[in-house]
Amino acid sequence: MKSSFLLILFVLPTLLLFIDSGNKIYARAEDEIDEDLVDVENEGDNEENAMTGDDVEPDEASTTSPDADTQLLFVRPLYNAGTQLELPGGVPVEFLIGFKNKGLNDFIIESVEASFRYPMDFNYYIQNFSAIAYNREVKQESEATVSYSFMPSESFAGRPFGLNIAINYRDSNGVPFVEAVFNETVLITELDEGLDGETFFLYVFFAAIIVLLLVVGQQFLGTIGKKKRSQTIRKQVETGTSNSTDIDYDWLPAQTLRNLQSSPNGKGKLSPKQSPRQRSKRAAKEE
Amino acid sequence: MNKMIKSFALLLIVSMALATTTDSGEETRAKLLVSKQILNKYLVEQRDILVKYTLYNVGTGPATHVSLEDQGFPSEAFDLVSGKLEVQIDRIASGTNITHVVIVRPRAHGYFNFTAAEISYRPVESSPNLQYAISSEPGEGGIVNLAQFNKQFSSHFLDWIAFVIMCLPTVVIPYSLFLKSKTKYELLAQKKKSN
Numbered sequence: 025m026k027s028s029f030l031l032i033l034f035v036l037p038t039l040l041l042f043i044d045s046g047n048k049i050y051a052r053a054e055d056e057i058d059e060d061l062v063d064v065e066n067e068g069d070n071e072e073n074a075m076t077g078d079d080v081e082p083d084e085a086s087t088t089s090p091d092a093d094t095q096l097l098f099v100r101p102l103y104n105a106g107t108q109l110e111l112p113g114g115v116p117v118e119f120l121i122g123f124k125n126k127g128l129n130d131f132i133i134e135s136v137e138a139s140f141r142y143p144m145d146f147n148y149y150i151q152n153f154s155a156i157a158y159n160r161e162v163k164q165e166s167e168a169t170v171s172y173s174f175m176p177s178e179s180f181a182g183r184p185f186g187l188n189i190a191i192n193y194r195d196s197n198g199v200p201f202v203e204a205v206f207n208e209t210v211l212i213t214e215l216d217e218g219l220d221g222e223t224f225f226l227y228v229f230f231a232a233i234i235v236l237l238l239v240v241g242q243q244f245l246g247t248i249g250k251k252k253r254s255q256t257i258r259k260q261v262e263t264g265t266s267n268s269t270d271i272d273y274d275w276l277p278a279q280t281l282r283n284l285q286s287s288p289n290g291k292g293k294l295s296p297k298q299s300p301r302q303r304s305k306r307a308a309k310e311e
Numbered sequence: 312m313n314k315m316i317k318s319f320a321l322l323l324i325v326s327m328a329l330a331t332t333t334d335s336g337e338e339t340r341a342k343l344l345v346s347k348q349i350l351n352k353y354l355v356e357q358r359d360i361l362v363k364y365t366l367y368n369v370g371t372g373p374a375t376h377v378s379l380e381d382q383g384f385p386s387e388a389f390d391l392v393s394g395k396l397e398v399q400i401d402r403i404a405s406g407t408n409i410t411h412v413v414i415v416r417p418r419a420h421g422y423f424n425f426t427a428a429e430i431s432y433r434p435v436e437s438s439p440n441l442q443y444a445i446s447s448e449p450g451e452g453g454i455v456n457l458a459q460f461n462k463q464f465s466s467h468f469l470d471w472i473a474f475v476i477m478c479l480p481t482v483v484i485p486y487s488l489f490l491k492s493k494t495k496y497e498l499l500a501q502k503k504k505s506n
Contacts, residue, residue: 095342095344097344097367099346099365120367120447121344122342122343122344122369124342160427162445165443166442166443166444166445167342167343167443167445168444168445169446170447170448171346171447279503279504
């Protein structure tokens with residue numbers, strides 16, 4: 025009994041190994057996504073889909089050619105398969121699609137289009153990126169690479185989106201094919217830079233306000249001090265220049281002082297009391 | 312019981328052997344994705360254009376005998392400044408990439424269609440079968456006239472000198488007038504002193 029149990033323990037893993045069920049489960053899951061996509065292409069009433077939507081039949085076999093082999097590679101940002109792709113908002117995203125023609129017919133890569141969809145329902149479009157027409161001919165047993173780049177909006181930051189990248193191609197007989205090379209939910213992240221221009225100028229603005237406040241405060245304090253002083257001065261009686269002892273003549277040029285002292289009207293007095301008439305007379309004499 | 316264990320061991324060995332054969336059945340194969348990019352923002356005649364080729368090996372094995380050839384820059388339209396338009400790369404390991412840069416200088420202005428480069432490599436190291444591939448296409452780009460470009464982006468050194476010369480009269484004439492009157496009155500003041 026025990027040995028038969030052991031036998032089962034050995035046989036079961038080997039059986040699993042033979043069947044190789046793990047990979048097949050994954051493959052089926054992908055096929056199902058493709059099926060969804062086909063429905064999307066048919067149901068979507070978007071103008072960009074019109075070119076493919078009209079031709080594509082709901083039959084799954086007709087959407088991808090067995091002779092074509094596509095490979096997606098995110099160049100920017102880098103992406104490891106199996107993890108959720110995070111795209112920084114406001115920064116261009118670049119990817120390459122490798123296309124290999126394994127069959128005997130030539131293929132023509134017509135266009136690649138990317139679109140953001142509602143992650144709960146991939147039939148619902150949020151943003152369509154422009155479909156870039158390549159029209160590249162891929163001969164038999166040959167490969168081609170096409171590059172595509174788009175920029176998720178910064179305002180989408182922090183939200184998940186269903187990113188769908190579809191490549192449209194047809195063979196030499198004119199049969200169109202569509203393949204979704206990427207159909208997953210991606211997260212748009214916010215790129216936090218250390219110091220961007222906006223915050224930098226915000227701080228500059230704050231500094232300016234502080235300096236302004238300091239200047240205003242100093243002015244205010246100065247006026248208060250002046251008021252006090254002026255009140256004390258006001259009590260003095262204005263005597264004019266009659267009291268000649270406390271007049272400061274230092275500011276006058278020496279020439280003027282000499283003129284004043286030598287003038288006959290002044291009689292040695294320093295105050296320049298002179299009638300305008302006399303002044304004009306003297307000026308006339310000089311000239 | 313002993314026999315039983317032996318049979319288990321046999322089963323184990325057989326299953327292991329089968330597992331390894333299924334593994335080796337997936338032959339390692341290189342697959343190259345090649346991007347060709349023009350790094351310039353403005354394409355100007357007689358000025359350098361930077362072209363970058365990046366070869367990504369996304370396959371499971373190394374790509375050997377890789378040769379990249381770009382016939383998209385004919386010598387009658389472009390001068391090769393630096394780099395080579397035909398490159399041989401011995402080996403690109405899987406999961407790695409290689410960058411190749413070429414600097415060319417367009418001879419004339421106008422629209423030019425930048426086409427794809429051609430690549431050939433051995434996807435399986437042991438077999439001499441070559442895989443042919445083409446890179447991504449930068450597409451059509453307008454090459455700007457040099458004079459037109461200078462009009463917008465040069466430092467305009469001579470223009471500024473001309474501007475300064477043109478500005479001189481309006482500055483120098485009032486200044487000379489001021490200087491004249493100043494010296495005149497200074498002389499008068501000196502005379503007064505002497506008097």
